[in-house]
């Protein structure tokens with residue numbers, strides 16, 4: 001078994017609320033400096049900066065996971081992680097068709113920069129990415145699965161867009177196999193309130209919107225890793241991470 005330090009919830013400069021310095025190259029570099037083995041890019045309602053993130057993660061020796069933080073129709077934040085970049089980009093197209101087409105006002109909400117492999121601004125997403133998509137929590141679980149991914153409720157210990165705060169409860173028969181805490185010290189409180197959480201995989205992530213908030217090496221998962229260091233190997237490792245979160249290993 002190998003112990004991997006991870007951060008599965010990071011926003012790039014494509015999220016309007018994230019710092020412009022959160023470029024894919026800077027995120028991958030910071031993940032390496034912090035001693036992480038794997039990192040997921042999870043912008044609000046989009047996966048479009050995942051391709052340059054994969055490019056830079058490979059250079060810095062980080063296992064990249066393509067992801068998204070979906071805002072469901074209930075206004076609950078759900079972290080979606082995909083086995084492949086192509087699966088994530090197909091899901092991105094699906095979510096694009098379910099998002100309201102309100103124009104972003106960068107002066108109010110912030111810029112939404114699309115980046116290229118040179119870590120340069122390649123364009124800007126014109127529609128505001130913060131609004132809820134027309135996808136319910138239950139629909140999200142099964143559609144993410146259809147695109148080769150796994151999803152789980154984000155920061156259940158936070159008031160803002162956390163599933164417990166929004167719904168007033170944690171689903172009693174969740175399809176989810178995992179849940180995310182923003183603050184690891186709230187584990188006992190939430191497991192006492194919702195005993196079924198003890199049967200789910202606990203993920204602790206940074207929800208970083210600034211470089212200095214990306215996780216240090218303090219949350220790890222244990223998985224049996226395949227050997228090798230080529231790109232196939234990174235894909236295999238990403239798949240094993242998704243299997244772990246799915247409760248399969």
Ligand SMILES: [Zn+2]
Nearest residue numbers: 069077154161
């Ligand atoms: Zn969130």
Ligand SMILES: [Zn+2]
Nearest residue numbers: 009011069207
């Ligand atoms: Zn977030």
